[in-house]
Amino acid sequence: MTLLFIEQILNGVQLGVMLFLMAAGLTLVFGVMGLINLAHGSLYMVGAFAAAAVAASTGSFLLGVVASIVAAAVAGVLIEMLVIRRLYGRDHLDQVLATFALILIFSEGTRMVFGSFPLYLQIPPALAGPITLPGGIEYPLFRLTLIVIGLIVAFALYLLITKTRLGIQIQAGEEDREMISALGIDISKLYTFVFALGAALAGLSGALVGTLQSVEVGMGEPVLITAFVVIVIGGIGSIQGALIGAILVGLTQTLGAFLLPSLSITLFGSPDTGQVLSSMLIYILMALVLLFRPQGLMGVKT
């Protein structure tokens, strides 16, 4: 039981760091450009399909992962320059509608190219199979790799934003847009870069999670909505908040699905109540956070 429990905690962290990759881009784009981007899930899908196609034709998983990052970043730059750029000054309704339109275009476009059947990414042989962790826990090596990748990306993002010139500009952009363009920084290039960065992270997480599940049209939107829950909990615009929110949501989701059905069998004799409750748990968590801290855990009160 304890071993199984630790395994579930690791699964929760793994889900959490992958959600963070999605949520980080969303929250950065919102924080810096004030844009709510529903098409972020499409970039996740683009990454997964690019990885599946490249891995299938070259036989290399690593090349597939590289392709996911590149394809999503390129798609990100394209839609930023063609569509998103026109939306920064618009109200949220226009942003929601235009990015919803992009979802329709991306999903249908992908269906036209790849068809309606799901694709599958194979876990590379070097990362297949379980690994024995200290304490005798057998854990899938691939999932452990995802946790490590997620934590490395989170740390790199932290360094980028706090230690580099570009990061300082991004932070300044969150504080005061007019001021930093008045200081001679090309704001439009900065915006394109931030958008492409978020897109690349979404694409990477699409490829990695797509390997665990399947790669299909419409895979991005449930993840997008969960990422919204993450950034609402963490506080919109805050990267630390996104990390805390993502781990919290990952653990709640995984442990809820693990514990509640068996608890419900003990209490009511059937797993049904527990299953229903566990499917709603992260939204209940979000509601609780909003009741006590409407601005999110790390959000600043406006």
Added chain:
Amino acid sequence: MIPERLYNGIIWLGLIAFGLLAYFIDEPYWLTLATRAMIFAIAGLGLNLVLGYGGMISFGHAAFFGIGGYAVGILATHAQTYDPIFAGFITLTGTQFMPYTWAIAVIAGGIGAALIGAISLRTQGAYFIMITLAFGQMFYYFAISWPAYGGEDGMSIYLRGGFPGANTLRPFDFFWVTFGVLTAVILLIRTLNASPFGLSLNAVRQTPERVETVGISPFRLRMTAFIISGMITALAGALFADLNKYVSPSMFSWTISGEIMIFVILGGVARLMGPVVGAIVFVTLEELLGGVSDHWHLYLGILLLLIVLFAKGGITGALTRKTQVQHG
């Protein structure tokens, strides 16, 4: 460019004419399509109340649409099996009598809206959009994981609900029943808009601070609008369940929330007949383009993108004289 009142009248009379035409040239499929469009229009009228007049961008109205549908589905299942829903100090049995099923759908939608509203209306702007989207998804997962009423498979309704004086199984009769509901909802929205409630709701959208200064609580106004809106959309869901004789978790899907929003945008935000025009155009395009190409969502996406970027105000805005409204 024509006055909006004339435009509204033309649309309403046009629906009557279409119903009669389809009947006389014996095209029951047209009647069913028009009924579908009118049901979508009712859902859109519900959303327009909060999105258009109230300035609250709800991306979770599928929750109410689904609640209305499930209310009808659950009542019908129990009516068909003669198994009471609840037997205790009072006994609740299933029913397929439309006025009852509508009433229960509307009440359930109102309760759902009160719950979602109580939390989401404490926030604004981007938070509100994300939270309504998330709660909509919560209902979707709830419907999927709830085994008592079909889970992922949904429920079939073997017989469409009944309405006094009409044989609802005939497309012609069901068309007029739906038309009656649509007309009642349009009149309700028109009355609300002209009432002190509607005027203050408009004022809350523009400057909430000013409304608060004169002693009206913006939260209460928004909450009232949100509940009425949820009720109207639930009524549309109830009709949709009877139209298809089937309910499934897909009624709760986020894409339904997006489509209801498209009805409003296509037709014109904060215009009385906007959602009606939007729903008619949507169903027509779906039928025409969906017939030629499997990929009609691609064209819908491009159309929506062009409207948002270049033609704010939708079809109604392009055809009638009235000034633009701004949304937060």
